[in-house]
Amino acid sequence: MNDRSGSAQRLADDAAAILEGMSDGFFSVDSAWKFVYLNGRAEGLLGASRAALVGKTLWEAFPALAGTAFEEVYRKAMREHGAAELTAYYSDHRRWYEVRIAPAAAGLSFYFRDVSAQVATQQALRESERDFRLMADSVPQIIWIVMASGEAVYFNRQWEDYTGVPIVSSTPAEVANDFVHPDDLGPTMAAWAEAYAQQRGFHVQHRIRSRTGSYRWFLVRAEPVMDAAGAIVRWFGTSTDIHEEKMVKLALEAAERRHAFQQALADRIRPLLDPEEVAAAACAMLGQYLGAGRVVYGEADDGGMQLDMKPDWTDGSLASMGGRRLRLEDFGMAVSDILRAGHKLVIDDVLRVDAAQPHLPNYMEAGIRAVLAVPLVKEGRMRAVLSVHDGAPRAWSAEQVAMAEDMVDRTWFAVESARAQAELRAERDQSRQIFDSMTEGFALLDSDWTVLQVNEIGAQLARTPRAALLGQELWTAIPQLLGSEVERLYRRVQAQALPATLEYAQALPAGGTAWLELRAYPLPGGRLAIFFRDIGERKAAEGQLREADRRKDDFLAMLAHELRNPLAPIGAAAHLLRVGRLDPDRVRHTSQIIGRQVDHMTHLVNDLLDVSRVTRGLVELESAPLDLRDVLADAAEQVAPLVQARRHLLRAEIAPEGAMVVGDKKRLVQVFANILNNAAKYTPEGGSITLSLLAQADSVCVDVADNGIGMAPQLVSHVFELFAQAERSSDRSAGGLGLGLALVRSLVELHGGTVSCHSAGPGLGSRFSVRLPRLAAAAADAGPDAAAPAMAAGGQGLRVLVVDDNTDAADMLGMVLEGLGHQVAVEYGSHAALARVRTASAPPQVCLLDIGLPDIDGNELARRLHSRPETADAVLVAVTGYGQESDRQALDPAFAHHLVKPADIGRLAAILDGVARAARS
Template sequence: MFEGDGEVRALLRRLDWSASPLGHPSAWPVPLTTAVSMVLSSAFPMFVAWGPDLGFLYNDAYAVIMAAKHPDALGGRFQQIWTEIWPDIAPIIDRALSNRSAYFEDLPLTVVRRGYPEQCFFTFSYSPLHNSDGQVGGMYCTVIETTGRVMAERRAAFELKVSDALRPLTSPEDVVTRASALLGEQLNLARVVFGECDAIRGTFLVPRDWTSPSFPSLAGMEFVLDDFGLDITTPMRAGKVVLSNDSSTDPRTARFINLYGMTGIRSFLAVPLVKAGRLVAFLGLHRAAPYNWTGADVRLARDMAERTWSAVEAARAQAELRAERDRSRYIFDTIGEGFMLMDRNWNVTYMNAEGLRIAHLESAQIIGRSHWEIWPEAIDTDCARMYHRVMESGEAGMSEYCQSYPVGDDIWVEVRAYPAGEGGIASFFRDITERKVADEKLRMADQRKDEFLAMLAHELRNPLAPISAAAELLRIGRLDEEQVRHSSAIIGRQVAHITGLVDDLLDVSRVTRGLVALARAPVTVQTIVADAIEQVRPLMQLRRQHLAVHLPLEEVTVIGDKARLVQVVANLLNNAAKFTPDERHIEIRAEVDDGELVMAVRDEGIGMESEFSPHAFDLFAQAQRSSDRSLGGLGLGLALVKHLVELHGGAARCSSPGPGKGSTFMVRLPVMHAQPVALERQPEAQSPVGDRLKLLIVDDNVDAAEALGMLLECCGHEVMVEHDSRRALERALRERPDACLLDIGLPDMDGNELARQLRSHPETAGVTLIAVTGYGQERDRQRSVRAGFDHHLVKPIVMEQLAGLLAGLRASPDFDKAAGG
């Protein structure tokens, strides 16, 4: 079990098991041995916790998450290893040990794994492990740390929030106040100060600051800079960011502990602003307790300082311009935007350093020359027309302009123009290329969405037509029995088709949002390909296509969810069959390459342009590829392939020589090198017993409830129908049905609350509750389970599934006991 490569395996081979609650591996039960082998062979972070003390074992990937806790945690007790987060995860563990799996996405946990607390985020699932007698003996977890992504998303959202908040402010004081508050709330600080330095006197003033509730303010106070320690202030004067995790123990600040204590600064981070070699200001972040500042904190503080100073200086510049337009032009060299002055004859009289950088020109190439001589390509543009309107009307204007360069990429510039003295124009401009690129990506995504919605409308209209016709025939009522059966069959087939479309949409939604929990187990490529071919065979036979299969002679095993991997290969084969003409050839080939399973599906189909290949796996991409809708479908198959393969730690790509020359889709998955664990054969399900049941149907849709009731009566059951929750509760208490089929979206009292009410009464506490609803997301299923439902069926109901479920009720020993009681 511990043989093979990897640090954890090597450590386990040498581990002294005498102190571990797990005992020596030779005495482990088979289920524990199997689970540990699975974990050690997984490329994803996983751990197993077993026994009353939850002895803890994990793999190499999880060791990275453990950080300094590894390797001492191997074989230890779960609670002792993760003491700091035990109050948060104990209820989840209890759920798993109660034989109920749990899944959480981006759960925040404050862990101590490097000697200090840090907030991290994890997406994970806890699942029960059963011992040999079928009881829960422990649990296992598959986890991915998402801290980096979550923090990046939060920072991006915060930066957007800051930009939106500062943009309308014209007062430097308002800019500093708002920026300080945003930063303090974002990082949960005690204080944020914007210190203004006097280099001659060696002091700094705090005009205003932001503080958390009950923390003292330093607003209006002046301090001698070097009183905080030369080891701190000297680097600041050199323009370096300075931080201290604990001022009471930091040797640079310990001698000045009285001043730090008086100001309440236990840990701090300072970002200086140096101009012309002098420290003119700094942004200070203060905490009342020791804190380990991270690289992300430093980057955010530096970015916030630059944004604040840029906004402050822009506000000051514009205020100066409004008050005295020709005074102190040098100030514009300090702002983070381009600035240009033109006289009434369009001659450029001034441009700051940032403007020259954006224009890729020197001052001598611009000053004194006409704007239209410098940029003749801009004469017939919206920006030129905006300039003319400002010059003529005296009212401010704004435009966007694409600037081309002889060498290098084009850039987009946002231009804001204001009337200046003596009929001229003052122009502020900044590079917005990144924003324009992002806008274009959003536009393309929106276009693909619109094309997809048009395709979806087409796919939904097709089955609605025969359904409408069949329903009209049934309404007329002049049909014999054979015609009624034929009309019903038409409706059934088309409803099944629509249900398939909806299921595809929900499936791709769950997969792309990471809501799918993979049932990982060893599975061979031979099994995957065989099952996938079986699914696609009818379509290939219909089109008389020739399928060539090339598989390794020896079994190749991967760790994954068999159903999802079969779905991957079936989607690729189905895609090949759809876009390959009749009687042509399709090939699937699997082989092992450098420790990875490589599966390739090659067709002789319509192919694609080379520029489309990188987007073949994008959502909504099929509409770009072909307008032929003869085979239907929503074009979601390849998007599912990509996301499912990535969930398995693999990659998917495609290539094509060109239109009409076919395509090749390739999937790579990590191979399981250890011997696959033999899976126990599950006992076959008992045959359902078809005894008569007393059923209560509750649905405010009268037609739906009556139709379902008639179908169940035809199956031999005694059926009661109610459309109101409270009357349904009264009738259930009086009639004591065997099972209740409840709609979730009921008015007044919804289905979940009705289920809780039924469970709370002794007369109906043991009744089987079945949710019959249009809500089919995983969170909806979890909500119904919490409310007390035993089963969750999504409308439209597959009658065979419901009939089998009801038949199984009589086969259950618990049911006989309840009926006898």
């Protein structure tokens, strides 16, 4: 065999190997249709061996091909020596074959495979699609398919039946724009975008326009179909008509909103007694609920031509119409006729209403563009009109109209009821209490004591879960009531059919007592309505009130005692002076007694005024950097006479380093002097008092400890309250009004500090601790204390006019000033003072004026003196018993100084000394 023949053989072998390895069947025939070659796959598909087929013609081997599509295609390919493809059913094998024919050198080559399964699948798909369309067209829902690209590829027949428009290839956005209600369009597209983004189901309710132009509600659902990679291929969705259910639901929701509003309105107007307050409250609630510009309730006159507008409500965009009398004809007779006929007036925009055009100026003046007015007709006559206004066009919904219609009747009833209540208030008190108690605990008991109803508040007050009460016998659910006052009350009310009330102290499981007020009312059939509320706060307040009343009585007794003490020596001294047979030493001694007692009374009055001003926040601190050691030294100096008189040992434990704070030196001295004075008063003679100061990083602590009478725990907890004092003996030897420590706490807190008290018990002494913020060393730069003005020396020769309707006070002040060397004139009234100024040869240089003068008050007198040429340059000083900051601010600007009675003679002398120096210069 030569090389060429060998190569040909190898090619033939390779071709045969390829053909045998094919998954398709293969055979070839010559031009006479005789089988030349079959591969193994062809043998299997044809059900015949090569030996049985080779040499036979195709038609001999398979006579069933005659007359079929196979024969026609095969013969045409042979004639034209061309290629062909077909898929046909071979009945002999009852199978479908896909055949591809290719021309060969001496005939045809056939490639074929069994496609019966694929054909069956395609047929099933076509049948399934046909069944799907039949089913989709038969269901009431709209069924649709949208591709991932957004193209709408299928809508069932219901879509066209409902909308009247066949679907075209559109995106969901286009469909929504064309058919979805404008109010629902935004939420729909937002839900669609979210579903796409999160690759989850799409659910929405919206309205779709029908072929008639009306809208109905549909529930729209769609689920995505994913490919193997998890990407959305298409959406399968349904749109189900839920209009009737939706309208029922919306109606129920509207009814619930209306009921809730009505309940809120009832709660709001229930406590109101004034009919106009009722109308205003109803208008306010309706306006806020509707989001309107103004709501006004007007009562009509007998002819129905005018409305008396009651207090209204506005949101601020429209002016109030309350208190006005409105003529309906000013807004058009058509409007007034509609209302008088008992019909509601609904105008979305007055500019579009022909009947309103001639009266537009009146509408515009009132700020009305949209109006909803509902009349109330009783006994054939219009009695009132409820009007809702808006300053912009507005489409009033049916729910809003219904709300206004309901409101006008309710408002009328409430207003009329309020009027009746004003006349029958006494008889109505009990009913009102029952009505008001609906917001409290409530329980309904059957005649056999079964708990039929109980609200949540009632269950909480009963300290029993609601589920454990409902349907249970009361005595079983709350066994502690058996044999109690409550059981006796309930049984008595049931037996006598008379309501009764009980205040009941309920023992709590964790200890303590809860006070309840129970009100039981008999109902038909032996049932009981029980209303109850927690009155613990009221009981506590009553206890506090009793304690405050007791302390007030104690304080008044203390005040009377403290004021009588100095009055006795003052009265005796005055009697001695009236006798007039005293030598100079006795006169001086008597004057000293009067001065000391007046100082004591002044101190008492100043304490009262101080605690009032401080506790009401009317004190302004003159703050500056201070070394607290200097403050404590001044305070100790003030109490030194009392400490020495009671032979106390006062020890000072003061840290050597600086203790700088920011504060008002006068007030801080007052704080520590009060604490030291308190320690001295309550420590028996010969006792010891320790004053210590400790400076810490950010605070300074001052302790005042004594070994005195101490305090019981109940007094320690109240020691800083007004009028609180330890028990005193009947002689009141310690004195005071119980104001000092209350003043201490208020002043310390004004300085940003704290004060506390500790006592181990009666007889064991007390310790008071004051802690104040410490001033950093870098910021400590306290200036020198201002020196107090010294009393002016006599002999200055100023001309002074004293005006006071209290003759004793005026005369005494005049004598004191004369003792200081001044020329004094005294008058007891404003007119007399003005007359003296006009006739005096030398006008006064200083005028001391009382403010509370009977004929012309001190402010007016100051203005007149200041306006006169004789006294235009005189220094005016107010000397008055009014010492509040507000009193100072109310003084006429003509006053240069303000002194509180009794006048501080040292300060007055300093003022006069300053005037004298200015006159000399």
